Amino acid sequence: MSKASQFYFDTSPPVSDEVRKTTCYMCACRCGINVHMKDGQVAYIEGNRDHPVNKGVLCGKGSSGIMQHYAPSRLRAPLKRVGPRGSGEFEEISWDEALDIAAGWLEPLRKTDPSKLAFFTGRDQSQSFTSWFAQAYGTPNYAAHGGFCSVNMAAAGIYTMGGAFWEFGQPDWDRTKLFMLFGVAEDHDSNPIKIGLGKLKERGAKVIGVNPIRSGYNAIADEWVGITPGTDGLFILALVHELMAAGKVDLNYLCRYTNAGFIVNEDPNSPERGLFLRGKSGKPQVLARETGILMDYDCPAITPDLAGQFVEEGVTHRTVFQLMADRYLSPDYAPEAVEARTGVPATRIKSIAAELARVAFEEEIVIDQPWTDWKGERHDKMIGRPVSFHSMRGISAHSNGFQTCRALHVLQILLGSVEVPGGFRFKPPYPKPPEAHPRPHAGVTPGQPLDGPHLGYPLGPEHLLLDDEGRAKRIDKAFTWENPMSAHGLMHMVISNAHAGDPYKIDTLFMYMANMAWNSTMNTSEVMRMLTDKGEDGEYVIPRIIYSDAYSSEMVAYADLILPDTTYLERHDCISLLDRPICEADGAADAIRWPVVEPDRDVRGFQTVLLQLGAKLGLPGFVCDEGWPKYEDYADYIVNHERRPGVGPLAGFRGEDGTGDGRGDPNPAQIDRYIENGGFWVSHVPDEATFYKPWNKGYQEWAVARGLFDAEAPYVFNLYVEPMRKFQLAAEGHGAVQPPEHLRERVRRTMDPLPIWYEPFEDGNIDTDEFPIHALTQRPMHMYHSWGTQNAWLRQITGKNSLYLPTKLWDAHGFEEGDYAVVTSAHGSITVPVAHQAGLNENTVWTWNAIGKRKGAWALDEGASEAGEGFLLNHLIHELQPPKGDGLRWANSDPVTGQAAWFDLRVKIEKAVPKPAESQPAHPPIKSPVGKGPAKVARKI
């Protein structure tokens, strides 16, 4: 105890009156939080130790959630635009009026042409609900933000192995010994990755970071590969070259769990050339090594002969593995051949390949855990290859991103390191192969729901959404020949297509949680112009815009009607298995948010508003037979809605008595049970089902019992993606649906069923001598896109951004601290502050994403550094590539999925003399609908 000479104070003060457990939403990682309440107010937020995602820890954003909750930028009431678009002049209206206006706009459209509504949602976590609304309304024009985010990663993963990194799966952090990280600054799995890296560090396991920039996770990597942007595909295929040439691949794994042994039709005259030979059952064929005869691939107790060749009518048909050997053993993929382009020395590539092989095959780990495979064979052990990988937008946000992501998955599979101890593990409800996902739908009937779900995974040209004249059915031109496998839609094309009236004009643009007039758009200034552009009739080209935001973002100023949302601590939310779940490899999990405090403003949870709007419109599912609203609010929906009998938004505590795990009748007390349980639910995967999930009988049975899917569906990994070959065949002139002439060659080249590398489109479209420098953005770990700035703690950490230049450029231009540079791309020019970083690829510059702000937004002072010095790179990026020789402009997107190619950007720089007063372009201020923040905060509750 304190001696007399020391002071007495209470070292054991009461912490709070009560702890309420809910889910963080300072980003989409969705960690569990303990919200400490004092006098009914939010006082302190810490991590929930029991939560499967974060196990008690919180990141910089999560720990400062209290400042987002109390942010002065919170919208206060529904708003109706009174000034011109973009001015920020609004009047507050009642919810009745707001809903009347919205219904008044949407009702006639639905009766005449529902596709005149485009409903797109941004960083939302209720897509299964919002898409349900859009489907009931009947518009084909719905998607979330995945198309500009990371659909390459998601789609390449689904098509290759039934799941990607990110929310689909994670490294076996507890066992992996060598971990390779490609192109990740932060990712959605923010805290799990950090926890995982911490575990590796604790064990002294090796981390290799492949990234042009050495910051964040790459800063703690033991080895840093400062690759040239856009060349990871080459680097990975060079690793594949080395491993295959040395025979360092897991043949047993390839035989059992992949299509390596499938026989590919190599008859040059066949319209099915490149497709698998199929048996009477319709199933792909393998040559059984034991008998030498062709058999269905899933026939029990055979080993496909990867070395086998099937000769028929003078044509030799070979296996997928032999086609791979043909391609990847070629000297084109030798380390020496790629070192100049990738910027990675050949010796380094060889060294990494050798280390991967050494750890995978010499440090094999064995777990004494018997399991039974899909063919009924019993195994007494689980064999692990302790190398693992993780990757995100660094490889996916390029126009060659889909193929690069594929290449990485193929590398993982060749090493036999997917779904094995020490390797990569899926998180339920994944794995889920493309066949298990729906196909996209766009069948519109006025006054009726859409004919099926909007988004899905096409398996061939027959699944494209084209009308009889070959025109896009969707406003974003998803699922067309420009991007056949655009599984997440193309949010980044919506505004420009709607503005151009191509493929058609729309009437109402309805957006939710997406700052499309600022950082989430390409070519920001131009998008602001499109949103405010008027036709000859004096009307806005995009006639009506409805937007839901919780804060005074830049986008708010560009809408006609604002539906103000609550903060994350004030509403019900459901983080559902039907959507983007929070599962871990060892268990299925979902979670809720619930109002730990009631809003003190006239705001409503957006999902509740959507239910009210749906009911007003009389949408099927939203009203009961008598025409009354079916659900009182979102909480009611979460509990009582059923997608399939017994399967609803929340999987936990189902059934009258709350014992239903995954399946069961609605439980009226379900939300209370979640709250009692800390806001989440987990169902653990049984021990014998922890690995080999796609082929593990135990896992398949467990998953069916939990309603993750309805029937066991084992499958093999697609080293060779046959659906891609179908698109390629169409481009070669086969089949009923073929690409237009100008896209034929591109489809043929890019839809290769085996991973390839081609140079990023921008490199081919501009003069790379004039624009020699790659320009990138990275997410700061402590900022979430534009949201972070309204948080007074976080904006002190990063309240302005600089463009980081490598030593070579820094010295060549004679830059000094405090200087500005003019940065020019083929599309535009910005003038911005610069800084020096040595740990940076010598041809790359970069800045933090979304720090720059529009004057007047976010309840900040107009003199805020975010608006004066801060800047966006987005002004330099266009959604279209510069015109090609034929005058046509291709989308600045991946040709397979349509993913926005943010990181293909090429620029040149020069010193700005004289230094400008502020970063350029400087847009005029917008009027704040919420006023400005206080002069001081010292809030002790």
Next chain:
Amino acid sequence: MHPAPSVIIFTTLSGLGFGLFAFLGLGLPDVSGWVAFVFFAMAYALSCTGLLASTFHLGNPRNAIYAFSQWRSSWLSREGIMAVATLLTFAPVAIGRVFLDMELALLGAIGSVFAVLTVFTTSMIYTQLKTIARWHMPLTPVLFLLYAGAGGALLAGQASLAGVLTLIVTGAQLLAWKQGDGRSTTGDLGAATGLGEIGQVRLLESAHTARNYILDEMAFQVGRKHVQKLRMIATLCVGALPALLLLALPAGHLTALIAVVLHVIGVAASRWLFFAQAEHVVASYYGR
């Protein structure tokens, strides 16, 4: 360090004030009645204004009473005590001399010692700081004492002594600048972070882009040209010009006044430099 006006005024004026006290305590100049009143008033005014100014530097002066409690370890506490002790000691001396025509010589001498000690404790507040190499040297207290001596002599009308002392203090100041310039501690990030063994260390991103107390207070940067100019002014005003006036010209109230004014300007300039040029080791963490 941030050259806060409050600390510059404090050290400048209280140095002069206590310097004057030191002379007054020894009966220099030998005056009484209203003339003595003027001298004592000047000494009290200078030292009290200085001390008062220093309280503007305090974030929370309400607790000031506690500042006298830590004499066993804290030079700042000791300074407070000595300052008060000096002021109190001189009260009877002054009353005696001004009103009672009474000379409390012993008390006066004790007062003088206290005044010198006050200046010394003030100097030790700065000298003790290992974090500021430019201050952490034996010359610092010497300099403070010489400044107080020169200023005191000037104010006490000890013209020739003052002339000599201003020259000495100027010399000492030049020496202190020279020594200080050789002790610059900032910029060695390798040592500060302990990462120097791996290689050359530089700041990539400061912890926060926003300002903070440490930066404002301890990472003040002053331009070289500015320093040169101020050093010139200080050199001329502290010593050269006053000495010229005092030693070369016949004594007189006007020359004395001009000399005093010049000297005070010089001291203020040197004190501005004392703070502004003081590099705190912490600045190296900020890449400064």
Next chain:
Amino acid sequence: MTCLPSSTQKKLGLVIDLDTCVGCHGCVTACKGWNTQNYGVPLSDIDPYGADPQGTFLNRVFSYEVQPEGKSAQTVHFPKSCLHCEDAPCVTVCPTGASYKREEDGIVLVNEDRCIGCGLCAWSCAYGARELDRDAGVMKKCTLCVDRIYNENLPEEDRVPACVRTCPSGARHFGNLGDPNSDVSKLVADRGGFDLMPEQGTRPVNKYLPPRPKDEMDVPALKPVATEASGFLGWLDKALGRIPGKGDRLPTKETVQETVQESEKV
């Protein structure tokens, strides 16, 4: 009392692993959150939404670049808070006795009811660990979460500093560095933990673990199994022959018929 205790019963402190810190600033805002609601006055923010925001933080994370000879530059994230020095000059300079070091655990604290906000303690600290709160005018510093680590209102596992509890990568460790057998002391011994600016003579209790050596991988290249394509196929054939386990379970006529046999091309 501003005289330092001649010894303390424990030396509680932090060990920060520079090889693991990813620079996420989680510890920064967790610290701000806890200490705003707990010990002393709240950590204020002046002009929080304005052009020139400035607030009090007890823990800040810097990023440095280190350039080794002939290798790529490395990035090191560097969290910094009070090191709870054994010879803490910030304590002895304090005129009011507001700054003191606790005898029981060595934690250095400020008693805000005594502090005059003179700033001298901050001047004396080489590490920039003390910030004067601009709103309240009193000195703030890391308390080592003294109101958590003994707090009986918290579950036992939560009786650690807020920054340690939140650190996602586990780069922060808390414990008694006075006990050579404690986990933190062992960690320091194993990983070569070091003091910041030992020449200041402050004898910090907190220790930093250095980054592990980087970019040192040098594994000899793999040997190809064959130099030509046919050789590769030969290797493949042989290698497949070595795959264990199926020979004994050749399909019988029945199993073959049960499924599908030889392909008639479709």
